[in-house]
Amino acid sequence: MSAEANKARDHEGRTGIFRGRTLSGYFVLLLLAVSPSAAQVFLPDDPLWVDPDTLAISPPAERSLSDTFDFFANTFGSPGEHEGPALNVNTLGEVPNSTWYTNRHYLHPMPLEALQRGPDTAAGPSEEAPWKVVGLTSEGKTPRLLMVDARGDRYLLKFDPKAYPEISTAAEIIATKFFHAFGYNVPENYLVYFEPGQLETAAGSGLTPRDLARIVHKAPRYPDGTYRALASRLPEGEPLGPFLYHGTRPDDPNDIFSHEARRELRGLRVFSAFLNRDDARNLNSLDVLAGTSARQYIRHFLVEFSATLGGGPLGPKPRWAGHEYAVEAGPIAARTLTLGFGGPAWMDIVYPDLPSVGHLEAKHFDPKSWVPQVPNPAFERMDAADAFWAARQVMNLSDDAIRAIVATGGYTYPRAEAYVTETLMQRRDKIGRAYLSFAGGLDRFRVEDSLLVFEDLQATYGFTEPGRLRRISWFVFDNLTGEGGLPLATVTTAEESLPLPEAVAPFLKAEIETPGEGITTVYLRYTEAGYVVVGIERKAA
Amino acid sequence: MERCSVLCLFLIGALLAVSPVLGQQTRAERWREARQAKLDQVRPPRTSLVKKVARFVERTSRLVTDIETPRPPVIDGVQLVFGGLRSGAGTTAGLRLEPLQHLDRLHLTVEGRASTKRYWGAQTLAGYDGDRFYGYGYARYRHLPQEQFYGLGPDAPRDMRADFGLDEGIAGGLVGAQVNRKVFAGGHASYLVNRIYAGENDALPNIHDQFGPAQLPGIEADVDYLVLGGFAEVDTRDVERTHGYGSRFAPTEGHLRGLSLSAQRGLYLAAEVSQFRQIGAGHNDFMLLELEAQQFIPLRNGYQVLALRQYAALTETGGGNTVPFYLMPQLGGGDTIRGFNNGRFRGRNATLLNAEFRWQVWARLDLALFADAGHVFDRFEAWHLSDAEVTYGLGFRFRSSPQRIASRIDLGRSREGFVLMMKFGSFL
Structure with a gap:
């Protein structure tokens, strides 16, 4: 003293x-x-560290969302009713462990090996036999292959755009590890390198070898003849469709806190800004029916991190990403009337010539003004307490931790890995400066x-x-x-x-x-x- | 005093221990009770009609517009296709069969298309797509019953518009090699058959009535050709190449394409020479030389782009030969001078200048101000800059992704008024 x-x-x-x-x-x-007294502040079990949200439920039906409807509803409307502080926190302001969230690195420091392993429980898809492609999905704008390996595990194969090797697969691997460390449920994502012969069409898939070839040939090929993909293992349990960032699921009795009042969803804005995950929207989430047949309940996942950091499945992110919502009348009008000369300063940002990185930088990054593509009801309601809760977790990532996680992205070029590492460190520090004074x-x-x-x-x-x-x-x-x-x-x-x-x-x-x-x-x-x-x-x- | 403290602590502990008995609830119990209460009110999520319609539109539109993704077959192995027959043919649809799906580099397509203006066509394409070498064999037949014609030369008056029918058959092959990452070169050989007849548009006079043989070379007899060609291109634009790119030079393809809408920087240079050798009696041999240069200058990291294009199509005949009018270069329409209708000007030679300043105003929309100048002429001595037709206008380019323009609308203005044009699909 x-x-x-x-x-x-x-x-x-x-x-x-x-x-x-x-x-x-x-x-x-x-x-x-x-x-x-019902009015008493602290109850005997406070602070509550486990939210008992695994009450046995009847299996709900799968929910199918319209991305277009969500876009208009969130852009031109304001879904969600709760205003005020987060509700699902314990008396310490922490988020109890639940089917949504598990306290990890901040409260229980994870060794570097655990950070690098993230949610993974295996070494990836078995290569003992060809992977059977059972279907095709293009939900994420680019075709992906749904395949089954020799162990019977189901994976979604995602590829990089030809001109931008590793831009999307590296980002998704890295983001998966970070979001896992922050406490979210995320799928197991693995980098795989394979010869084209490793893929075979399954009977009844409706696909032909030509379909597979078309998709695979759009991906970059390495000098040794192999292709690289991200194999995303589908979470165990029956998929029930995405969750919403507002309201509750009426067919899930465990879902009692409006999602816009959940601290882990409000604070997700800070994590998303850190990793430049600008497509944090309903469609990129997943509810899964988990548990045993005797007691089933819903677990909630964040999925689809291919559009994080500087790029996505189609290439580098547009420069808008993180700076403007997809539709903002004022800036659009200004650019229209000035022939583009009146656009904001971020248009002039010069990004490094790193095809595997894309449009990621820290110098112009402002955590408070960062926005996703589409307004997110939970993000809109993030208050200083939510931001502090998240920012201290970002700041808790040491240089070594960031370096270790970025290394899992499998960048071929050390310069790309070093740039992403350094940029994330700088973005981390900006987040700390923005929110930690609360x-x-x-x-x-x-x-x-x-x-x-x-x-x-x-x-x-x-x-x-x-x-x-x-x-x-x-x-x-x-x-x-x-x-x-x-x-x-x-x-x-x-x-x-x-x-x-x-x-x-x-x-x-x-x-x-x-x-x-x-x-x-x-x-x-x-x-x-x-x-x-x-x-x-x-x-x- | 210490004894007092110990006593108090004991009492605190004892009372805390029995507090549930006194009715004190835990936090977990409260939350559990709230869930039990909701359990009695569980109902399936309601989906509004608007959401259902939006979802339906998303699913169906993906079948049509997501050309990157293999589309589900209508019948086993058969796909539905739209457009692709001819500019000005009206709404077009058809079916495509790809029977060699099990092969990797080799492919075969058979397709047929028809339009609301009674155009139709059938085409088969068999090819090899290698990493470096490409080879195609092609055969196509097209029935084009309502082709428009205004006369030859730069002074062809609009009110002389007539129509004619053209049935065209072509078969041949193309080979090409990727010399390096930016240079592509190759050659092609084809047999081309053309049959001219009266147009089917009752609202227009027939070309035979409107123009005589003296005015229109090639109108008096059908002409068959052996076409031999060679081509080379240099492409440094920032647009992704795809397999089959070399087919752009096949005689089955329309050579005079628009400015690349997706490119933001780089250069494109192309040269192609084709010898049209008539099969059978007649004097219709000619050589066609096409030169094209496109340059894309990015401003503000590509958010503004100045795009420039120069194009020339020059024919050369000798020994009293002529070029059939329907094979002459033509200008007008969305890819050339945008204030005029398709095929508004035809001549033995054509030059074209395009300048376009485009800027992104939104993630999905670019705006463009453009100016075009085109000129058709019979002899080089007749080329005068002042005779060029000039158009200008405003364009809208719609993006399906940050890297790709999916469709465009151009509103062009010329001395003949406004022309509105809409185009879908990918642009080189």
Whole structure:
């Protein structure tokens, strides 16, 4: 603690009636603590870390969406009813594990090998026998082959455009690993290299070898005669169609939080900006009927990452990507009337001549103004708390972690891999600078040896000088009324380890004010093991 | 005091332990209750009629417009195809059969098409698509009953419009080699049969009534040809080449195409010489030389493009030979001078200049301002810049993807008024 901070603390001193503890005071608190009330803030199992959303359901029917309808509905309308903060969070502001989301790298650091492995459970499709192509899909604008390997596993084969080798397959592999680390359900995606003879048409597929040849020949061929594809293993379970980014599924009783009120979907905007996934729309999601026959429930996946980073299945992304929605009347009118001379500055961005990378850069990247192709109801409702939740996860990716994940993209040219790595590091830092100042940027609260310990994320990542002064006010917290209750002490300190008040109460509250940035309020519950952090609230200045 | 604290802590623990008994609910229970409540109200998602219609349109339109994807067969091995018969033929559709689907590089197509203006045609194409070498054999028959004709030369008046019928048969082969990544060269040989007859458009006078043999070489007799040709092209444009690209030079293809709409930068140079040697009696031998240069200059990283094209089609005859009027170069229409109708001008020679400034205003739409100047002439001495027909106008280009223009609409203005043209498909 700095001398200045000590001086300030001594000056503030301690206040409150619990300086001298009295028996009557304890009993008052005890009675308050145990009185049943629906209004009480913290329930016995708070903070909830597992959302019990696997109630057995009757299998719903597969839902088929119209991409065109979604486009118009989201562009010219405003789907979703919930306004306000995210609802599916626990009292710490975290997203409990659920059929949507699993807390991974941020709360439980993954070794580099696990980050690189991502969701993969095998080494990819078996090459012991030719892959039987059973169908063709063009949902993603480019033809893909649905095939079955010798083990009977079903994969979707996706290819790169001929003139831009690796641009799409590398991006999808990399994005899969990142989204997995962030906590989402994603399919297992593998890079495969194969001779044309590895593909055979299955009986009854309606496809001919010519159809296969047409599709495969559109892909770049390596000097050794092989083709490269991304083999996306279809999630286990019966596919039920995409989920929506607003409302709930009426045939799924487990789906009780409006999707636009789900923090993991609102915060997905930050992750999507980081990875330039501008087609984060309904169509690129998937509900799957999971579980056993005795208990079936729906799991929710993000799918289709081929249009992340700088390109997609058709080549480099248009320069619009991330800068403008697909339809914005004002900019269109301006460009029309000025013959294109009045267009915005991003039109002049010069991208590196890397065909396998496309249009990805960090210099002009602005996380707050980044937008997907089509307005997303959950993204539209992202607030500072959602953004903070996501941004700290992005910032939690070390240089080594980013380097390790990008290496899984299988870029032939080291320059491409190095550029993507460096660019993602810079985009990560911009995200941190944009969002981490919320309420002081404090996180990782815990009680250790009678100290409330936390981390100033901005200082951790070098965005601010360490040792910033903060004003801490301690209160007894009334869990039944939710009111701050009796003040205990107020100190001003630069320390990130705060001694707990000497008073013992069922609940304590610490308001940590970072001048100019806001207040982070931490709630402690007294348990047999001592105090534990039970709640966190953040409020911007 | 310490004893007091211990007592209090004990009480806290005890009371917390019994709190469920007192009615204190857990968070998980609350959320579970909400789900149980919803379980009683479960209903299948409702799909509005608008959504159903949109979904239906998406599925069906993909069958028609997604030419990148093999289309589902109408009957086993047979596909539905649209357009592709002749500009000005009206709405056209047909069937295509590809019987050699099991072969990789070799392919065979047989197709037939017909239009609302009673045009029809049949074609078969057998070829080899290699990485470097290409070879095609082709045979085509076309019945073109309503071809329009205004007269020869730059001064052909609009009110002299007449029509004629042309049945055309051609069979031959083409071989080509990709010399390097940017240079393609090859040659072709064909047997060409033409039969002229009275047009079937009752609203127009017949060409035989409107023009006499003295005015129209080739009208008095049918002419068969042996056609031998050689070609070379240099292409540095940023548009993706596809297999079969060399068939652009086959006599079955329309050579005078429009400016590439998808290219943003690069150069395209092509030269082709074809010798038309008449089979049988007559004096209709001639040589056709076609030269083309296209240049694409990107501005603002290609969001604005200045596209320029120069084209010349020159015929040479000797010893009293003539060029049949229906084989003469022609100007007018969406690929040449856009303020005039298709085939508005014909002559033994033609030159053409196109300039187009285009800019993207939206991810799916480019706008273009264009100006065209075209001139047909009989002899080189008759070429005068001041005689060129000049048109200008506004164009709309619709993108099916960031890299690809799928269709366009051009509104051209000339001394004869406005002409609106629409085209679908890919453009080189």
